[in-house]
Amino acid sequence: MRIFDPHIHMSSRTTDDYEAMYASGVRALVEPAFWLGQPRTSVDSFVDYFDALVGWERFRASQFGIAHHCTIALNPKEANDPRCTPVLDLLPRYLAKDGVVAVGEVGFDSMTEDEEKAFSRQLELAREFALPAMVHTPHRDKLAGTRRTLDLVAAAGMEPGMVVVDHLNEVTVDVVDEAGAWMGFSIYPDTKMDPDRMVAILQRRGLDRVLVNSAADWGKSDPLRTRATGEAMLAAGFTEDDVDRVLWRNPVEFFGQSGRLLLDVPTADQGATFAGNSLLRGERG
């Protein structure tokens, strides 16, 4: 089972996680820029964080045979802090880079005016740099936030196929589906979605435009939930090809629209374990 985790915050994970992910079949991932679990208080903190996403973390992942990509953005939570918003002017430096495969996470947290302003500005940047957008949906007032998100995407003139609306559930999936955008699902140990509920959604509406992620970060979360979902799919009667489509080909198709995927990456420097085992040849069987 080859896995592309389209949403995971590796800078808050350990090397044990990288090893376990590789052993589970993860060969590629996207790390979206987001909140750190505690507020940033200056633009410089963003710059250092972005540096990690395009530098150190990419290198760290490569040592474990995993191709690391990222998305870059001012997240919705910190869009409310005037100490952070000037980072918007620095984004173009990063949106020009290899391996930056989308603008994100953008979207809403508390549905404020400042959030909406930052969201719209960054949708403009996504169009300017011909990048997809990854949109976070709020924990609170989720359905209303999702609807407002889709309105803004339409107003920005963004192709729905260039947008993934993330952290969906049974209540929010259909409005996003109808809009033609990609649907992201975060599979968590307790909250958000679990593997069996994910399978039920796939059985109901099919595999098109679905991205399954672990969204693992500094909180209680599990980077192997993607694998667990693939196994739940097989147990429910989906084929291995179906699993490959959801866990690999779908994210490659979505982020491939950026023209910036670096999927030829891993020939990791870990001796026989990875040697010669490139991403593309390694997981065929």
Next chain:
Amino acid sequence: MSMSSEGDRVGLDTPPPPSLRSGAPSLGTPGRASSPGGLARSHSGSGGSTSGSPVGRAASASERVETNTVVDERLLAEWCAEIEADPTRIRTRFPAAAREIGRTPGTSPEPGAERVEDVVRVRLLLALGRGLADDADSLSTELHDLYRFGDADERRAVLLGLGHLEDAIGDRAVDLLHDAMRTNDPRLVAAAMGTYAARLDPAAWRQGVLKCLFIGVPLRLVAGLDPADDPADDELRRMVADYAAERRAAGREVPADALSFLPAPTQTTRES
């Protein structure tokens, strides 16, 4: 210690650089480079439907190696001319150079690997040097910004370029070497220990050599370092001997690179 420059890897005024003559890829190869995300572009370009053609398996690794190492020499010349005329253009050209002009596939986690995009970016830096030939401070500022906002690949290229811009910038970019040597990315540390590292003060340079031993950067990548011809730097030899003693005390192997610094009798104790 001999820290003399051992000759430019990339000629300042005679591109294509010699570093590519010995490598497989050639900057002289005609044709348009496919994107580094060649996968991605070939995917969208092949009308990949939502059924999701297995892009990951569409091309064999060897096919991609060939398509991706082709360098668009014409575009590179165009960008160099553009940067020479308007040096600020390097701010957007430098990050995009790998995917637009040419790139070696993969990440080459091992330090010192020859990579096409490094050579391409150094060529852009040379153009920057020509464009700011009479303004060393501005040249230094551009280099610092390219490094500050660069990803790991861009930073490596800046470090590799410093040795070729040395006459113009003097000591102005030594701080970038210090920054690179604080990282734990062997590729950056290796790039920082090139010919420009001769401008480090001796203590920092020795720390750089020792860091190379620690993080597995082969000492052959350190410019101007030849243990066999280097009886003078007793301090470096002492540091390496202490390092070897610490490894042995912990029951760990002493890297061959470290042993090359030490007197022969010490080497025989390696097996103990």
